[in-house]
Each structure stands twice: as structure tokens, then as C-alpha cells.
Amino acid sequence: xxxxxxxxxxxxxxxxxxxxxxxxxxxxxxxxxxxxxxxxxxxxxxxxxxxxxxxxxxxxxxxxxxxxxxxxxxxxxxxxxxxxxxxxxxxxxxxxxxxxxxxxxxxxxxxxxxxxxxxxxxxxxxxxxxxxxxxxxxxxxxx
Amino acid sequence: xxxxxxxxxxxxxxxxxxxxxxxxxxxxxxxxxxxxxxxxxxxxxxxxxxxxxxxxxxxxxxxxxxxxxxxxxxxxxxxxxxxxxxxxxxxxxxxxx
Numbered sequence: 001x002x003x004x005x006x007x008x009x010x011x012x013x014x015x016x017x018x019x020x021x022x023x024x025x026x027x028x029x030x031x032x033x034x035x036x037x038x039x040x041x042x043x044x045x046x047x048x049x050x051x052x053x054x055x056x057x058x059x060x061x062x063x064x065x066x067x068x069x070x071x072x073x074x075x076x077x078x079x080x081x082x083x084x085x086x087x088x089x090x091x092x093x094x095x096x097x098x099x100x101x102x103x104x105x106x107x108x109x110x111x112x113x114x115x116x117x118x119x120x121x122x123x124x125x126x127x128x129x130x131x132x133x134x135x136x137x138x139x140x141x142x143x
Numbered sequence: 144x145x146x147x148x149x150x151x152x153x154x155x156x157x158x159x160x161x162x163x164x165x166x167x168x169x170x171x172x173x174x175x176x177x178x179x180x181x182x183x184x185x186x187x188x189x190x191x192x193x194x195x196x197x198x199x200x201x202x203x204x205x206x207x208x209x210x211x212x213x214x215x216x217x218x219x220x221x222x223x224x225x226x227x228x229x230x231x232x233x234x235x236x237x238x239x240x
Binding site: 004006007008009010012013015017018019021024026027028030032034045049080082083084089090092108111112114 | 154155156157159160162163165166167169170173174177178180181189191206220221224225226227229232233234235
């Protein structure tokens, strides 16, 4: 079973697309695949679109070292991921929690930071990642 | 962590077949954005754009204004691809541990 991923411009980045669903809220997100990231993280911008009331969310106790320095992300629990697959029409995965990146206090940075698929999904859902820019092929595959 | 497949389970309040169709259209629009990155940067630097069916249907410097413009023409902002176009190409050096 393969879940197609897409190359960004210049084939210097790879993206996975999913609708995330939590507590009756749903939003389609373009996730940057980042195997250097331990945790799947929803950007501040995408969290706003999802409509989560972040004032009710707890911050992680330990800080995370991110692309924007040390932050304490918010923890969003009980998240479903709906993804498209080559043969079946959809694949549904469930994560006990994902991180939400707080606002960096800089409009351009908040707009530019992507949501990120981290190693937690690949590891816990048993996916391998195949990336071949030369063949223009990228996908997640069940191990 | 569990994987559920078509027919085994659904999500209350969400038509998964319809969501998958909508997601496929979303992916096609993103592919178009990736392929047009340079020309979009020329036309819409530092703007937020809304894309549907491989066309820019609205743009603005402010996300809130873009949403208002979309609502005015009867389009739900959540139903379209909305993304920020930086002035210069962005290269990512990410880490999140």
C-alpha cells in the first residue's frame, strides 16, 4: 500500500497531504516530510484553519528544539489522519497526539513555517519512505 | 497508533469518500503551485493567495482580507488551497526534537 508524496519546486523538499480530524474539526494540510523531526507538528497557521481553541491545550513540559529556536509546543490529542492511496480510496491513521507550533510573533515566519510530518508517524504506523528525485517518485509504504 | 481501512470504520460527521475526493483535488492544486512557484512569486510576492482548480482566485496582503473576499464571492476559505508566497525562494533547514 503506497501513499503518494509530491516534490516541491526544485525537488529539494517532499510533501505529504492529509486531512487531519480532531474533535469534530477537519482541515486539509500540506505537510513537509522531515525525517529530522521527532514529532509531527501542525504549524500555527494550519492550527488556526483547523479551528482548534489553543487556550484549552496544554504545553509540553519539555521544550522542543525547532527550526525557530527552543519553543514549548502545544499538545493536541486524538488526531485522525485521512490520506489518499493509490489503490484504495483513503487510508486512515490515528495518532494519540501531535504538536502545535505556537506563534513565533513574526507574521512572515508564521506564514512561512510549514506543518511537518515527523518520524513518529513513520515509526508508529510502520511506514517506510521512498524518495527518488531522478524518477520523480516519492511515497510512503507500509513496512 | 492504528491503521484503519476503507469500509472498516468511519469518522462521525465526516464522509471519508468525499474527503478523499476533496483531498485529491487539493493535491492537484498543490502540484500546480509547486510547478508555478517562480511565476507566482513574480505576480504575488508577500501575498496570501487562494487557489482552486489550478487558478489563483483571490489574493491579498492580509489573510483576513483574503477570507473576506472569498466569503463575498460565496467560497468557504477552508474549501480552497490558501498559501503565502514569499518574496524569495525559501530553503528549509528543519529540526524538531
